[in-house]
Amino acid sequence: MEEQLNILLLEDEQEQNLLVKSCLKQAFHDNHRYDKVTSLITGVEKIKLENYDLVLLDYKSTGKDGIEFVNHVINELKIMVPIIFLSDENNREADLKAMESGAQDFLLKQELTPYSIEMAIRYSLKHKKAEEHIQYLAYHDALTGLPNKNLLIDRLERTLIRFSRHQRHSALLFLDLDSFKIINDSLGHSVGDNLLIEVSKRLSSILKETASVARPGGDEFIILLPEISKKKEDAALKAQQIADEIIHTLSLPFKLGDHLLHIGLSIGASLFSGKNTTCADTVLKHADTAMYEAKAAGRNTIKFFQDEMEKTVKYKLALENDLRQAIPKKQFELYYQPQVCVNSGNVLGAEALVRWIHPEKGLISPLDFIPSAEQSGLIHPLGALIFRTACEQLHSFPKIPRISVNISAKQFHAPNFVETIEQIIKDTNISPDRLELELTESAMLADIEETASKMNELKSMGFTFALDDFGTGYSSLTYLKQLPFDVLKIDRSFIANIMEDPEHAGIATAVISLGKALDLHVVGEGVETEDHLHFLKRQGAHSAQGYYISRPVPADQFIAWHTQRMTG
Missing domain, CATH: 3.40.50.2300 (Response regulator)
Structure with missing residues (x-):
């Protein structure tokens, strides 16, 4: 009826x-x-x-x-x-x-x-x-049914007008999912869409009716928390508490079909009141800026906007523009840091580390430009360039058994990653058994089964795999048990303090024992003193890498260093 x-x-x-x-x-x-x-x-x-x-x-x-x-x-x-x-x-x-x-x-x-x-x-x-x-x-997102950016800005403007006559503070949280692109690229858009729907449900379930959660697009969500406190300090505290609850809720695994997915997120926060804010776009821009600061600081982090952040954003934009031009111009050089046997001192290999030789700014550390490359998507052409250069230079190192090359999470989970690697191997006529691919824990976070499948495909060609920075993540042991790694690298943060800090010494000893039990080759990174080297030898590690042995040096200096070591 x-x-x-x-x-x-x-x-x-x-x-x-x-x-x-x-x-x-x-x-x-x-x-x-x-x-x-x-x-x-x-x-x-x-x-x-x-x-x-x-x-x-x-x-x-x-x-x-x-x-x-x-x-x-x-x-x-x-x-x-x-x-x-x-x-x-x-x-x-x-x-x-x-x-x-x-x-x-x-x-x-x-x-x-x-x-x-x-x-x-x-x-x-x-x-x-x-x-x-x-x-x-x-005014709504077609996938999740949440308000879109248009409706959010409308609500934000209404909030600014409503509270323009007093000093009650509100907050805007800008959320970006850290591992979403990896999941979307590796498992497909259908899984990615379902994940976004589940994220939107979790966000909606933990927020009060006065709050507004919106999806402007992609893997981003924005939350408006209107009139949460009269005092700015109290508003910041409440926004922090809500952000912490969001991080906890989204850190729980998502079961989508046969996939058990883990994601992280970065949150940027902007506090505002009607009297100190000019317009909705300014609030949104500030939260977005803070979100990029949070992303740079590491997964599951919240950062509140500060005025000095705008200078940082301008610098990063300039860096990204320069990086975009630097890749086709090949303004990069590989430095090599040797890895030696802790017992015999023989050179077992070396890690290839990229440096950007900027025409105006000189040598730029990868700590400065790799995050920019990952955020902008330039890591794919840059990573391919680095791998190709390492393969080409391997011909100059006939007596070096193996070179390890770092592979970023985004690079590894690109749909065409295996094909790209395979093509470069053919182009450079290098045997894969002379190459070791180093992965960090973040490369495994998207989907362990998909990661294992891709690793096994590459291992069947002859590649070996190293797990870098072991001990810094909460679930590394799970990865070691389920993924076909050959090498375990102890993070330098544990090696640095083994002589002064019994706890760090205990962790390093436990990691070495674990690696040996799993039949993995254990490498100690960050070896800067003779005591560090002796510690690794006593505990049964296989090889060492660090400034005590050699700083990272360009290819020609590495060849000279290796020649001198063999003859001297």
Whole structure:
């Protein structure tokens, strides 16, 4: 059964009122009700108070005022109620003006029948429903159903206006999912879309009704926390608490079909009040800027906007522009740091480390430009260039058993990664068994099964794998048990303090024992003293790498160092 129609009739002639009433009765029987008013002022007040499905408006009694009435209700009050004019005269000019003002139809009273009024009303209601759907699409994300950026900015502007007369503080949180692109690229858009839907559900479930969560696009979400405290310090504390809850909630695994997925996120926060903020775009920009600072600081981090961040953003944008030009110009050089046997001192291999030789700024550390390359997507062409260069230079190292090359998480999970590596091997005529691919824990976070499959495919070609920076992540042991690694590298942070800190010495000893138990080759990174080397030897590590042995040096110096070591 259809819902009862709620109709407002503006008509001051009793005879015409009876005609309309009769047509409505025959068309909709008892499935309608209507209120009758005789003045436009009363009509406006009724529309503000009542939720009418339709307004029937007599043109003869209202004329130009009726046109202004429609404009006021629809364009100023933003009440999207269908309005139909009823007229005694066939006035084309009036018809056009009525339709231009926003009316749905213009009916002649002498042609009014139960059928004609029913068709006009049903068409108007259908048209209204279509407009509401279009309006919804314009202000909501089609995938998750959350408000989109347009609706968020509208709500943010309303918040700024509402609180412009006092100092109550609000907060805007800008969320970016750290591992989403890896998941989307490796497992497909369907899995990625389902993950975004589940993320939106979790966010909505933990936020209060006063908060607004929106998805502007991609793997980003924005949360508006209006009027959370009078004091800025208290507002910051509450925003931090909510952000911590969000991080905890989204850190729990997502079960999507056969996949158990883990994601991290970076959160940028901007505090604002009506008196100290110029516009919604400024608040949004500040939160976005803080989010990039959080991303640079590491996964599951929140950063609040500070004025000095804008300088950092400008620097990073300039760096990214330079990096974009540097790749085709090949402004990069590989430095090599040897790895030696802790017992014999023989050179077992070397790690290839990239340096950017900027034409104006000189040598730039990878700590400065690799994060920019990953965030911008330039890591794919840059990573391919680094790997190709290492393969080409391997021909100059005939007596070096193996070279290890770092592979970023985004690079590893690119759909064409294996094909790219395979093509470079063919182009450079290098045997894969002379190459070791170093992965960090973040490369495994997206999907262990997919990671294992790709690693096994590359191992079947002859490549070996090293797990870098072991001990810095909470689930490295899981990866070691499920993934086909050959080498385990102890993070330098543990080696640095083994002589002074018993806890670090204990961790390093445990890692070496674990590696040996799993039949892995254990490498100690960050060896800077003879004591470090002796410690690794005593505990049973296989090889060492660090400044005590050699700093990273260009290819020609590495060859000279190796020659001298063999002859000296």
